[in-house]
Amino acid sequence: MENHPFGILEDLNTKKLTVYEEMKERGYSRRDFMKFCSTMAAFIGLSSSVVGQVANALETKRRPPVLWMHFQECTCCSESFIRTSHPIVADILLDKISLDYTETLQAASGHQAEKSLHDTMEESYGEYILMVEGSIPLANPGYCMIGGISSLEILKEAAAGAKAIIAWGSCASNGCVQSARPNPTKATPIHKIIKNKPIIKVPGCPPIGEVMAGVVVHLLAFDEIPELDNQGRPKAFYSRRVHDTCYRRPNYDAGLFVESWDDTNAKKGYCLYKLGCKGPVTYNACAVTKWNGGTSFPIQSGHGCIGCSENNFWDNGPLYKHLAEFPGFGIESNADKIGVFAAGAAAAGIAAHTIATNIRKRKLIDSNIEEGRKGME
Amino acid sequence: MKPGKEFTEMTSRSVSSNMLYRPMRRIYVFQVPTRIFHWINVVSLMSLIVTGYIIGNPPALLQESEASQNYWFGINRFIHFGSAWIFTVNWIFRVFWAFIGANKWENWRNFLPLSKKQWKEAWEIIKLDVLMIKNDTHLSIGHNALAGFSYFIIFIVSLVMVFTGFALYAPMSESWFPQLFNWVIPLLGGDMFVRFIHHASMWIFIVFTIIHVHLVMYHDYVEGRGELSSIIGGWKFIEEDILENKNKSEEQNTENEDK
Amino acid sequence: MSQRIVIDPITRIEGHLRVEVEVEDGKVKDAWSSGTMVRGLEQIVKGRDPRDIWAFTGRACGVCTTVHSLASVRAVEDAVGITIPPNAELVRNLMFCTQYIHDHVVHFYHLHALDWVDVVSLLKADPNETSRIASSISRYPKSSPNYFADVQARIKRFVESRQLGIFANGYWGHPAYKLPPEINLIAVAHYLEALEWQKEIVKVHAIFGGKNPHPNYLVGGMACPINTNEVNALNAERLAHVGELLKNARAFVEQVYWPDVLAVAPYYLDWAGIGGGLSNYMAFGDLPENGYADVGRFKFPRGIILDRNLNEVHEVDGKDEDQIKEYIKHSWYSYKGGDEEGLSPWKGETELNFTGPEPPFDNLNIDGKYSWVKTPRWRGKAMEVGPLSRMLVGYASGRTEFQDIVNDTLGKLNAPVGALFSTLGRTAARAMETVLTCDWADQFYHQLITNIKNGDERMANTDKWEPETWPEEAYGVGMTEAPRGALAHWIVIKNRKTENYQLVVPSTWNSSPRDPQGQRSSYESSLLGTPVYDADQPLEIIRTIHSFDPCMACAVH
Numbered sequence A: 001m002e003n004h005p006f007g008i009l010e011d012l013n014t015k016k017l018t019v020y021e022e023m024k025e026r027g028y029s030r031r032d033f034m035k036f037c038s039t040m041a042a043f044i045g046l047s048s049s050v051v052g053q054v055a056n057a058l059e060t061k062r063r064p065p066v067l068w069m070h071f072q073e074c075t076c077c078s079e080s081f082i083r084t085s086h087p088i089v090a091d092i093l094l095d096k097i098s099l100d101y102t103e104t105l106q107a108a109s110g111h112q113a114e115k116s117l118h119d120t121m122e123e124s125y126g127e128y129i130l131m132v133e134g135s136i137p138l139a140n141p142g143y144c145m146i147g148g149i150s151s152l153e154i155l156k157e158a159a160a161g162a163k164a165i166i167a168w169g170s171c172a173s174n175g176c177v178q179s180a181r182p183n184p185t186k187a188t189p190i191h192k193i194i195k196n197k198p199i200i201k202v203p204g205c206p207p208i209g210e211v212m213a214g215v216v217v218h219l220l221a222f223d224e225i226p227e228l229d230n231q232g233r234p235k236a237f238y239s240r241r242v243h244d245t246c247y248r249r250p251n252y253d254a255g256l257f258v259e260s261w262d263d264t265n266a267k268k269g270y271c272l273y274k275l276g277c278k279g280p281v282t283y284n285a286c287a288v289t290k291w292n293g294g295t296s297f298p299i300q301s302g303h304g305c306i307g308c309s310e311n312n313f314w315d316n317g318p319l320y321k322h323l324a325e326f327p328g329f330g331i332e333s334n335a336d337k338i339g340v341f342a343a344g345a346a347a348a349g350i351a352a353h354t355i356a357t358n359i360r361k362r363k364l365i366d367s368n369i370e371e372g373r374k375g376m377e
Numbered sequence B: 001m002k003p004g005k006e007f008t009e010m011t012s013r014s015v016s017s018n019m020l021y022r023p024m025r026r027i028y029v030f031q032v033p034t035r036i037f038h039w040i041n042v043v044s045l046m047s048l049i050v051t052g053y054i055i056g057n058p059p060a061l062l063q064e065s066e067a068s069q070n071y072w073f074g075i076n077r078f079i080h081f082g083s084a085w086i087f088t089v090n091w092i093f094r095v096f097w098a099f100i101g102a103n104k105w106e107n108w109r110n111f112l113p114l115s116k117k118q119w120k121e122a123w124e125i126i127k128l129d130v131l132m133i134k135n136d137t138h139l140s141i142g143h144n145a146l147a148g149f150s151y152f153i154i155f156i157v158s159l160v161m162v163f164t165g166f167a168l169y170a171p172m173s174e175s176w177f178p179q180l181f182n183w184v185i186p187l188l189g190g191d192m193f194v195r196f197i198h199h200a201s202m203w204i205f206i207v208f209t210i211i212h213v214h215l216v217m218y219h220d221y222v223e224g225r226g227e228l229s230s231i232i233g234g235w236k237f238i239e240e241d242i243l244e245n246k247n248k249s250e251e252q253n254t255e256n257e258d259k
Numbered sequence C: 001m002s003q004r005i006v007i008d009p010i011t012r013i014e015g016h017l018r019v020e021v022e023v024e025d026g027k028v029k030d031a032w033s034s035g036t037m038v039r040g041l042e043q044i045v046k047g048r049d050p051r052d053i054w055a056f057t058g059r060a061c062g063v064c065t066t067v068h069s070l071a072s073v074r075a076v077e078d079a080v081g082i083t084i085p086p087n088a089e090l091v092r093n094l095m096f097c098t099q100y101i102h103d104h105v106v107h108f109y110h111l112h113a114l115d116w117v118d119v120v121s122l123l124k125a126d127p128n129e130t131s132r133i134a135s136s137i138s139r140y141p142k143s144s145p146n147y148f149a150d151v152q153a154r155i156k157r158f159v160e161s162r163q164l165g166i167f168a169n170g171y172w173g174h175p176a177y178k179l180p181p182e183i184n185l186i187a188v189a190h191y192l193e194a195l196e197w198q199k200e201i202v203k204v205h206a207i208f209g210g211k212n213p214h215p216n217y218l219v220g221g222m223a224c225p226i227n228t229n230e231v232n233a234l235n236a237e238r239l240a241h242v243g244e245l246l247k248n249a250r251a252f253v254e255q256v257y258w259p260d261v262l263a264v265a266p267y268y269l270d271w272a273g274i275g276g277g278l279s280n281y282m283a284f285g286d287l288p289e290n291g292y293a294d295v296g297r298f299k300f301p302r303g304i305i306l307d308r309n310l311n312e313v314h315e316v317d318g319k320d321e322d323q324i325k326e327y328i329k330h331s332w333y334s335y336k337g338g339d340e341e342g343l344s345p346w347k348g349e350t351e352l353n354f355t356g357p358e359p360p361f362d363n364l365n366i367d368g369k370y371s372w373v374k375t376p377r378w379r380g381k382a383m384e385v386g387p388l389s390r391m392l393v394g395y396a397s398g399r400t401e402f403q404d405i406v407n408d409t410l411g412k413l414n415a416p417v418g419a420l421f422s423t424l425g426r427t428a429a430r431a432m433e434t435v436l437t438c439d440w441a442d443q444f445y446h447q448l449i450t451n452i453k454n455g456d457e458r459m460a461n462t463d464k465w466e467p468e469t470w471p472e473e474a475y476g477v478g479m480t481e482a483p484r485g486a487l488a489h490w491i492v493i494k495n496r497k498t499e500n501y502q503l504v505v506p507s508t509w510n511s512s513p514r515d516p517q518g519q520r521s522s523y524e525s526s527l528l529g530t531p532v533y534d535a536d537q538p539l540e541i542i543r544t545i546h547s548f549d550p551c552m553a554c555a556v557h
Ligand code: HEM
Pocket: A280, A323, B045, B048, B049, B051, B052, B053, B054, B055, B056, B057, B077, B080, B081, B084, B085, B087, B088, B158, B161, B162, B164, B165, B166, B168, B169, B195, B198, B199, B201, B202, B205
């Protein structure tokens, strides 16, 4: 730092002031501060009536510190997050939160990156929000290590001082692809490891960017954890099945289905149920919020939902069947095939039984007949 | 036949019986509520199987119509859900009846294989009627122990259907009853698996029905005691002598137990 | 005296990369690169329906999303003999181009720029002068003094908040930063612009594939039907949306990305002599103009350059089991045949075998196994893959499009061809191919419109959709050029199921540990000789590593 042009940077990481304190320290008056607040408000597009609130926020609030951890993942959650269109991610990063650690975007590497992490964990103990992308491999600490430390240790340490935890994506909330059979690394979602903190699960592979931003905004704007469903997902985005909000639903109810890829029914936008659409068993906001700023969502673009926000969705049978296959019976062994087989076996058994009855119980039957005939006499 | 012999022999009809004409006793085995239950169960279940199968494997019908002109698949689901309500309420009623109004053949005890006697009887039935390694018949005035056991299993599978079905139904309903099953989905890990269980278990009913109907007719055919009509009119017809023997042996058995 | 430096985590990349280097007399003497996270995807896809694998392998990476799905559907199509309709090829090409444009721009601004741009220095910039410079290098409309003054004020406020967030503990003020404050200001303004812009171009993926990241693919074509008389299919509105997105993307690349690269490069010409590393370059090629089978008509040609000899292009064949093999001598795996063996991918094995050091640890055991990345070799040789390899293979194959942009750029920078073999060359090559890709995307788009106009609305070939139509046993390779380089998936299908599946990924080639003969791969060899001004602030090392755009989730998978 020796040749740095701005002295202000020197104690940046040791002392954090609110904006008001900061301005006071630099000799500005309260009036200057209020003026600054109205400029700020205008800058971020707020009307003058909320200047008071802005001032209040700047007087009392620092941007909430956030640590974003990466474990076993593919970074699609980070990628999705930066795609959000409301609010756009630059505003979140510059104005709403202080993202003090994220391997994907932060400037510093190595020791300097770890310093950022530890500074926040110490200075904001009990205050920071921990966001987790990725699962934890429990089979061996060597399966995911950062800075020579196992992901499990890192998670436990970071979780200890967290105010709340957000489990981004299916990796962190249900283990996602790496936990699919045979789960070679014993990839484990974080709620199975951290039990004593509120965890908001935001599943999806990845979750929709606007949904991710929506969860963050909810936390900040309403200063509360959004209401969660019985699986720990925010009700605001996960209380409806894709199927219940799907615009192709009328086709489903009318029994109009795409029978094979690119057939005339596909070209008419019929329901994709018979090609394996998992919309009927998937809770997500895709059909309403849609993807990438409302451009489309899987079904609108002709492919069924693969159920990417559901627990265990990778093992829920083949993609192109809407029902799981019977495990252990080979490919194309669905419940119906096995059922038909069982029913057939029962029918065959019955036929055999009927024949056997007429042989083995002949005397009995004959004596019944005889008795009946006698009765008639 | 004298009391004290093997239980099954006491209650079975010997092939070598040389009686030419035997008086029959008419016994009111299934009361009206049981019979009504049975047939409501049959009809709603048939409806559930057909509509359920169609939900799982929709045929390509009316492909030329517009979605707005047509609602057959929705109606199919509606029938499924309607039948599901009837099916569920009917079962609740039957369980209730088994405790409060049932006669001794309809009583809940007949369905739970709790006593050694029932297990023994079931094994006997297997030998007599399934494997036919014993050439004889067995008298059970109500259903036999093996049948009772199969109804118990069907009761359990019905519960599975109700729990999984209403769990799947809950998100489409505002009513309180389906909401009681909200916990099922997180417990089993997701809708997909719940649906899988729901679908696969359907085949248990189908297989049961095939075998059950066959065995009912088998008994009617081999024993001639009006088995089939008992679930319609309520009556069965039992040979007086055999019935007396059975009653005696049962007394004997209880006396023995008392000692 | 030499000193061991550890950089872990390396940030502004995808995934978990650790680099250990030995520094002597202010220069890197040796280097070891390690991928420190594994998931075991190759084991997970075994036994599954081959038609599903694209979705699993797509999740190898959410940054270079789509490329593994593409490689996967191609591998299956190759194995069972499916030719996809021309429209599907065009749509896949458009997905491909979109991925390049997005990934490369995001790499330059958000993953790489902070290695060259000192954010804090922009506070000293003069907005008027900044505006003058910006207008002189580009027609980009957002170049007024007020615009730059606003950005500067915003960053100032941010810095003064004392919560530096992602910029905290950066190497600000390091003497290796050479840009004047005004150019720093332009770059940071465009960092923010690019952050907002990048979410737009991926809408092309959303239109064709339903979402991004991880759009949907389909064995046999694409799932998005064409019907110009239907609101539920690709119609004039959807296509116009794609056209608009491509047009805007092209404007951004031409008016922002490319001028910025040209504006920054002259300050860092010393980096044209640093970070060269290997001298072999490989590209599998992609963007078929006449179907995937016609390799000669790929926009990106296939081939290999050995010893930086641009006069000869060697052939590479993914099906020749003697050419590509993977080694695990220094990787945490075991092969049935032992550590010295190399396996061709159809016979590949993925058996995890972590040999330590047990975390927490200070240093890797560089004599033993030290990475989750396997070590691929072409005929025993280490290969660099990526934008630079693609540009070089295109250049050496005599393609004028490649030669024009390379010569033009070198002319502007007043640098010889040899300058390409460097950290700077890699970063420039990435920008050059983005410019080319924008052109090509435009061509593919118009070809698609022409096809539809001529009445071809096919999007999927379902003749062999049902596994019953497949042979008992089938072998397939799906090759492509991911943004980070040559990518291929190998599949063995037996009894209609995935019997074996192997991914050999660009970052696997580049980031791998040494092979049994001790040869270094790209990262390790490119770091040799890199100057290190301050061992506590490994800025120079990160520069070269970032020039490859590492993706470790990909590399290990
Ligand atoms: C015991 C008799 C029943 C049988 C045989 C049966 C059968 C089926 C079958 C085969 C399916 C199709 C599953 C698939 O392939 O996706 C289904 C769906 C369903 N069943 Fe049943 N079911 C029964 C009882 C019930 C009950 C008691 C309910 C309670 C409400 C219920 C509610 C549902 C629901 C909600 C669905 C999903 C429908 C949809 O999402 O469109 N079922 N059933």
